[in-house]
Amino acid sequence: xxxxxxxxxxxxxxxxxxxxxxxxxxxxxxxxxxxxxxxxxxxxxxxxxxxxxxxxxxxxxxxxxxxxxxxxxxxxxxxxxxxxxxxxxxxxxxxxxxxxxxxxxxxxxxxxxxxxxxxxxxxxxxxxxxxxxxxxxxxxxxxxxxxxxxxxxxxxxxxxxxxxxxxxxxxxxxxxxxxxxxxxxxxxxxxxxxxxxxxxxxxxxxxxxxxxxxxxxxxxxxxxxxxxxxxxxxxxxxxxxxxxxxxxxx
Numbered sequence: 001x002x003x004x005x006x007x008x009x010x011x012x013x014x015x016x017x018x019x020x021x022x023x024x025x026x027x028x029x030x031x032x033x034x035x036x037x038x039x040x041x042x043x044x045x046x047x048x049x050x051x052x053x054x055x056x057x058x059x060x061x062x063x064x065x066x067x068x069x070x071x072x073x074x075x076x077x078x079x080x081x082x083x084x085x086x087x088x089x090x091x092x093x094x095x096x097x098x099x100x101x102x103x104x105x106x107x108x109x110x111x112x113x114x115x116x117x118x119x120x121x122x123x124x125x126x127x128x129x130x131x132x133x134x135x136x137x138x139x140x141x142x143x144x145x146x147x148x149x150x151x152x153x154x155x156x157x158x159x160x161x162x163x164x165x166x167x168x169x170x171x172x173x174x175x176x177x178x179x180x181x182x183x184x185x186x187x188x189x190x191x192x193x194x195x196x197x198x199x200x201x202x203x204x205x206x207x208x209x210x211x212x213x214x215x216x217x218x219x220x221x222x223x224x225x226x227x228x229x230x231x232x233x234x235x236x237x238x239x240x241x242x243x244x245x246x247x248x249x250x
Contacts, residue, residue: 002206004222004229004249005162007038007123008236009063009091009210010045019045023052025239030058035229035249038089039236040123043077046085054086061089061120064097067110083118090115091231093125093149095168105148113153116160123162123231124149125210126189130169138167142185143192150196158197158204163189164231170211172233179220179227182209186226215244222249 014022019041030037038059041049049060066076082090092115093108112122126145128138142165155161165185170176177185186207194202209221210231221227229249235241 002204002228004035005038005206005208006035006229006236006242006245006249007040007089007162007164007208007231008242009040009094009231009233010042010237011063011096011233012042013237014041014045016042016045016048020048020052022239023049023058026058026242027052027056029239029243030056031243031247033246033250035246037242037246040089040091046082046087050085059088061087061091061123063091063094065090065092065111065115065120067107067114069114079114079118079120082115082120087120089121089123089162091123091125091164093145095125095127095166095171099168105145106151108149109151109153112149116153116155119160121160121162123164123208125164125166125231127166127168127211133167133169139185139188143188146189146192147196154197158201158206162206162208163193164208164210165189166210166231172212174212176212176214176217176221177209179217179224182211182221183224183226186224190226213245215241215248218245218248 040061040063066078092111097103115122126142128141132141190202206228208229208231209227213230213232214235
């Protein structure tokens with residue numbers, strides 16, 4: 001069976017010193033669960049994640065990466081820097097990056113490829129707006145986004161890629177897709193991956209749901225056959241909520 005992941009996306013919250021204390025608390029309280037715990041934190045926080053979480057069955061990563069390997073790119077953070085801090089995962093193509101920073105599918109593909117070059121697993125985000133869903137075009141839109149974001153990319157195996165379906169209308173709004181709606185899209189994504197790679201790859205790759213995942217809806221979402229955990233925003237900032245999500249992902 002695919003091992004579920006509860007990937008916290010902290011966005012621009014918690015100072016490094018706050019995060020360091022939170023990490024220590026998590027190590028002390030983390031339940032014995034088969035779900036994989038991972039935290040996507042801000043760049044200044046990554047050294048503390050590496051320091052505190054190493055060897056404690058919790059993984060860490062960044063929320064973005066530069067498409068450039070190195071050079072005169074002020075403000076950018078390279079994959080070599082992330083690899084030096086032992087990041088296992090890194091998010092690419094999050095809807096906030098696509099919207100606020102006009103990131104194209106082609107740029108997302110470049111970033112994902114950079115990560116794979118250094119054996120960091122991309123958590124590749126796709127998902128539609130409310131307008132697209134209400135027009136009934138959500139499947140075609142999301143699969144087109146996925147195709148463009150994987151252009152030219154061939155992971156070594158299914159465990160070198162994670163896809164996160166995040167309906168934009170459900171991120172930070174308190175709204176969430178029903179478990180059945182989320183499952184339907186996850187199944188479409190898995191079917192597309194089978195055509196893009198092969199059936200074995202598609203059956204093994206993990207697909208996360210992101211969009212107002214909370215302890216009170218996590219079990220119903222994570223119990224769906226094609227939902228392999230969550231890319232979690234606000235609920236991952238609260239220790240008790242994050243632990244509840246890990247328990248829900250058994």
